Amino acid sequence: MSExxxxxxxxxxIGNDLTWNVQPILHEIRHALDKLLxxxxxxxxxxxxxxxxxxEEDRIIDTLCCGEVHAKLNxxxxxxxxxxRFAGVWLVTHHNEENDIIGxxxxxxxxxxxxxxxxxxxxxxxxxxxxxxxEAAESNKPETDAETNT
Amino acid sequence: xxxxLSRKDRTLGETLRSQGVSRRSFLKFCAATASMMALPPSMIxxxxxxLEKARRPSVIWLSFQECxxxxxxxxRAHTASVESLIFDSISLDYHHTLQAAxxxxxxxxxEAAMEENHGKYLxxxxxxxxxxNNGYSTIAGISNYDMLIETAxxxxxxxxxxxxxxxxxxxxxxxxxxGAVSVSDIIKDKPIINVPxxxxxxxxxxxxxxxxxxxxxxxxxxxxxxxKTFFGQSIHDRCYRRPFYDKGxxxxxxxxxxxxxxxxxxxxxxxxxxxxxxxxxxxxxxxVSFPIEAGHxxxxxxxxxxxxxxxxxxxISIPTExxxxxxxxxxxxxxxxxxxxxxxxxxxxxxxxxxxxxxxIDDLEK
Amino acid sequence: MTETELLTWARGPGFQIASxxxxxGIMLRLGEILMLGRKANLAEAKGSAMSSGLRTVFSRTVPDxxxxxxxxxxxxxxxxxxxxxxxxxxxxxxxxxxxKDLLHVSWPALPSPVIDATSVITIITLVIVLVHRLxxxxxxxxxxxxxxxxxxxxxxxxxxxxxxxHRVGMTAPSLIAIHLLSVQLLMVVFPFTKLMHAFTIxxxxxxxxxxxxxxxxxx
Numbered sequence: 046m047s048e049x050x051x052x053x054x055x056x057x058x059i060g061n062d063l064t065w066n067v068q069p070i071l072h073e074i075r076h077a078l079d080k081l082l083x084x085x086x087x088x089x090x091x092x093x094x095x096x097x098x099x100x101e102e103d104r105i106i107d108t109l110c111c112g113e114v115h116a117k118l119n120x121x122x123x124x125x126x127x128x129x130r131f132a133g134v135w136l137v138t139h140h141n142e143e144n145d146i147i148g149x150x151x152x153x154x155x156x157x158x159x160x161x162x163x164x165x166x167x168x169x170x171x172x173x174x175x176x177x178x179x180e181a182a183e184s185n186k187p188e189t190d191a192e193t194n195t
Numbered sequence: 196x197x198x199x200l201s202r203k204d205r206t207l208g209e210t211l212r213s214q215g216v217s218r219r220s221f222l223k224f225c226a227a228t229a230s231m232m233a234l235p236p237s238m239i240x241x242x243x244x245x246l247e248k249a250r251r252p253s254v255i256w257l258s259f260q261e262c263x264x265x266x267x268x269x270x271r272a273h274t275a276s277v278e279s280l281i282f283d284s285i286s287l288d289y290h291h292t293l294q295a296a297x298x299x300x301x302x303x304x305x306e307a308a309m310e311e312n313h314g315k316y317l318x319x320x321x322x323x324x325x326x327x328n329n330g331y332s333t334i335a336g337i338s339n340y341d342m343l344i345e346t347a348x349x350x351x352x353x354x355x356x357x358x359x360x361x362x363x364x365x366x367x368x369x370x371x372x373x374g375a376v377s378v379s380d381i382i383k384d385k386p387i388i389n390v391p392x393x394x395x396x397x398x399x400x401x402x403x404x405x406x407x408x409x410x411x412x413x414x415x416x417x418x419x420x421x422x423k424t425f426f427g428q429s430i431h432d433r434c435y436r437r438p439f440y441d442k443g444x445x446x447x448x449x450x451x452x453x454x455x456x457x458x459x460x461x462x463x464x465x466x467x468x469x470x471x472x473x474x475x476x477x478x479x480x481x482x483v484s485f486p487i488e489a490g491h492x493x494x495x496x497x498x499x500x501x502x503x504x505x506x507x508x509x510x511i512s513i514p515t516e517x518x519x520x521x522x523x524x525x526x527x528x529x530x531x532x533x534x535x536x537x538x539x540x541x542x543x544x545x546x547x548x549x550x551x552x553x554x555x556i557d558d559l560e561k
Numbered sequence: 562m563t564e565t566e567l568l569t570w571a572r573g574p575g576f577q578i579a580s581x582x583x584x585x586g587i588m589l590r591l592g593e594i595l596m597l598g599r600k601a602n603l604a605e606a607k608g609s610a611m612s613s614g615l616r617t618v619f620s621r622t623v624p625d626x627x628x629x630x631x632x633x634x635x636x637x638x639x640x641x642x643x644x645x646x647x648x649x650x651x652x653x654x655x656x657x658x659x660x661k662d663l664l665h666v667s668w669p670a671l672p673s674p675v676i677d678a679t680s681v682i683t684i685i686t687l688v689i690v691l692v693h694r695l696x697x698x699x700x701x702x703x704x705x706x707x708x709x710x711x712x713x714x715x716x717x718x719x720x721x722x723x724x725x726x727h728r729v730g731m732t733a734p735s736l737i738a739i740h741l742l743s744v745q746l747l748m749v750v751f752p753f754t755k756l757m758h759a760f761t762i763x764x765x766x767x768x769x770x771x772x773x774x775x776x777x778x779x780x
Contacts, residue, residue: 065435089236091229096475098435099457099488120220139223145481147227150236159226163218362563418732429733443654443670462658469568469733498734500565505572511737512655513662514576515569521577522663525584532585533592541596 066097067104070151074109077153078133087154102149109136109151116160122147126157207408208247221246228409232402233424233473245409252408253308253316255346256290259339260332260366260375261322265357266292268394269401271480285408288316291334302335305346313349317407320378323359323366327374343381352386352413353378356400358496361389361420368502379420386413389420393496396477399425419499421471430467430493433475436460449490460487464508466495564734571741579745586752587760594761606775613774614767620780621766638690645683649676649719673726680723687716711754717743 070090077088092102109129118124122142128135135157139148205213211221225243229236258266270293287293288308289301296304308316320343325331329338337345347353355378358364366375379387390403403422406414414422431437439445439459446453446460459465467475470493474485487493492508495501505515562570624636650656654670661667691712694700721743725736751757773780 065438089239091236093230093482094233094235094476096433096435099484101435118219118223120217120223124223137226139227141227148223148230150226150230159219159222163222165218169217429728431733432728440654441673443672445654461655469565469737471732495565498565499563500569503569504565505569510655510658511568511572512659513572514659515573516577518576518580519663519665522580522584525581526588529585529588530592533589534596536589537593537596540593541598 066095066101067108070095070105071108074131074134074151074153078131081133081153081155087152089153090151092149092151105151106136109134118159120159124159126160205251206247207249207251210251228405231398232406232409233477242409249408249411251285252351253286253288253312254319254404255288255305255308255316255350256293256319256321257339257342257346258291258334259320259322259324259343259360260373261357261359262365263292264394265321265400266290268392268397269356271397285317285404298335302337309346309349315351316349317404318346318350318353319356319404320353320360321356323363323375323377324381325366325373326376326381327372331373340381343378347382347385350385352388352407353382354388354390354403354407355379356390357395358391358393358499358501361391362499364391364393365502367500387420388413388416388422390425391419391421391497392472393501395497396425396473396479398477399473417471421497425473425477426471426497428471430470430472430475430487431465434467434487435475436487454490457490460490460492462510463492464506464510465492466498466501466504466507466511467493468511470495470498470501472497564732564738568734568738568741571738571745575741575745579748583748583751587757590752590757591760591764594764602775604775607777608774610771610775613780614769614771617770617773617780618763618766621769634693638686638693642683642686642690645679645686646715646719648679649683649722652676677723677726680719680726684716684719684723687712687719707754710750711756714743714747714750714754715756718747 073090077090080086080088092105097105109131110127112128112130112132114126114128116126118126122140122144124137124139126135126137133153133155135152135154137148137150137152137157137159138146141147208221211224216224222239222243225239225246226236228246229239229242232242234242286308289305291301294301294304322332322339324339324343326340329340332339334342355361359366359375360378363371363375363377363380366373367377379389388403388407390400392399402425403414406412406422406424414424417423417426419426431440434440436457436459439457440461444453444456444458445462446456446458447462448454449463461468465487467487474493475487478485478488494507495504498504509515629636648671651660651668652671653673653676657667657670694704694708694712718740721736721740724730725733725740728736730736731739747756751759770780
């Protein structure tokens with residue numbers, strides 16, 4: 046018996062059954078997916094609001110993961126966004142700068158909002174781009190002048 | 196864009212933008228905040244809207260008869276970067292343990308904050324207040340009682356952090372030598388939000404402060420003044436071990452098969468059924484675990500008088516006194532009394548029988 | 562007084578007082594009854610009093626056909642709520658813990674959903690039984706405050722227990738305290754009302770059987 050095996054396991058999710066909270070959440074996801082298809086209504090499930098037993102979160106993630114899309118954010122610490130193997134079901138995990146998980150959500154949507162470019166950021170980007178272009182134009186001008194002078 | 200505003204007058208949105216925080220980051224922050232405040236994810240846009248406009252309130256933190264465990268808990272709030280953003284946007288103007296200033300300078304900071312933000316500042320209290328002899332606990336020569344009364348006067352609201360401030364806690368436990376009382380025993384004319392726990396869950400503390408910061412209102416409170424979002428359901432009702440309770444599977448001791456299987460801890464004295472807190476969902480140490488998950492029954496630390504609740508390891512349905520003895524003595528006394536009454540009855544009967552005189556014809560003819 | 566203090570009182574002094582009155586009352590009344598004694602029967606015994614007595618203790622559990630036909634409702638409803646009370650009181654895990662603390666013996670519990678369903682059935686049956694008592698002219702004529710008080714203190718712990726289990730309206734410490742206090746009310750009233758039948762019923766059956774047995778007739 047290895048040392049690790051000697052440590053008592055409180056993980057009631059040992060075995061392959063979809064027990065306890067796992068199955069109800071999967072049902073909830075299925076209903077939400079139905080609704081998304083029919084009406085376009087999106088849904089977000091906060092995994093931290095559910096009294097999960099030890100190991101259940103891992104079981105849910107194992108059951109869902111992973112599909113075709115995997116995105117990484119770098120916004121106030123890293124975030125990981127997976128499309129699960131069920132299209133339209135996304136797993137969003139936010140970390141803080143110390144890499145602790147600060148939020149974990151299952152989103153039933155075409156694309157999680159956080160991936161879309163935000164209006165405010167885009168308007169700042171336009172300004173920034175304009176500034177950079179005009180700066181470039183300005184810095185180009187004197188140089189050509191100088192060239193012609195010599 | 197915010198050059199003309201002093202730092203204190205900025206909204207949270209302005210503060211974040213000036214720090215180069217993108218809208219996307221802000222949305223992530225709002226999602227984590229919603230999760231922290233135990234609000235549904237559908238509230239995220241509302242929170243974003245409110246946080247955008249939120250202004251940093253002045254916070255005065257008073258520590259009375261306490262062990263600093265609550266502050267220790269708070270500083271271990273796991274969503275560090277989120278909290279730091281929030282605490283960047285509140286002005287913690289007075290906190291013994293955390294502030295750099297000491298002595299007169301510290302007290303001056305408190306007085307200045309009270310004057311500048313009269314009617315708007317938030318008072319956070321941890322620790323109970325000795326109300327027998329005020330001399331039991333003083334700060335800078337001011338008794339806790341006087342400091343609370345003085346500071347509460349201009350407060351918008353009071354948040355009590357920890358069971359001591361909320362309900363009296365351990366100092367209030369029998370025989371309560373200092374005559375310790377809770378904040379709500381003294382302050383009657385201000386909204387009080389109780390955040391009990393020994394200590395409270397760090398994210399619950401920050402969640403309540405964030406609620407005030409975000410919406411500028413008092414959250415929905417239960418009959419003990421606790422925010423319903425965190426204290427709305429009992430540990431028992433949200434416990435992942437509840438199915439074992441319903442099936443009748445219990446750990447009988449701390450090292451039996453039931454304990455190893457992670458069965459219900461009711462028989463080991465778990466106070467989950469009478470305790471309201473967020474431990475079962477929010478959990479501790481960044482969502483890692485909570486006492487019951489670690490195999491120890493809930494001691495009910497977020498309830499009033501939890502220290503005098505008849506023993507941490509005695510199941511709720513068990514009487515706190517030895518009623519076996521009482522019942523036996525009472526039964527013996529009952530038997531004695533019953534026999535005595537019966538015997539008296541018999542004696543009366545036989546006496547009546549003896550005293551009975553037969554009536555003869557002669558008697559009737561008299 | 563906070564709700565935790567109320568609960569602590571109910572679990573401590575409340576139970577002390579209630580158990581003193583309960584145990585003292587029961588033993589006093591049993592003592593009184595047994596001390597009455599019986600006159601020696603000088604007639605020659607035509608059968609065994611003891612065996613007939615013991616047999617009757619059990620045989621009366623099954624109603625004879627004629628009785629059942631005459632009052633099928635009373636018998637059926639009576640059985641349902643008595644068995645229901647037995648299940649709810651003695652086979653619910655927290656209650657077993659109470660008895661284990663008191664008597665130092667333990668037995669297995671039923672799953673709580675079973676207890677939950679049983680308590681609902683028992684409450685409904687008790688309500689129906691009361692309605693029947695009020696509507697039946699003979700029963701109503703025979704009933705006095707003792708019957709209604711007995712009914713009330715019996716259904717009260719069932720209702721308070723059901724509410725406490727489901728946490729309706731108030732927080733758990735108050736609900737559990739109210740449940741315990743309602744049980745204590747039952748314990749205090751018990752020895753001095755017709756509820757005493759729980760302790761005298763088998764005694765009475767034995768006497769009936771024994772008398773018949775001595776006479777050599779069927780009981």
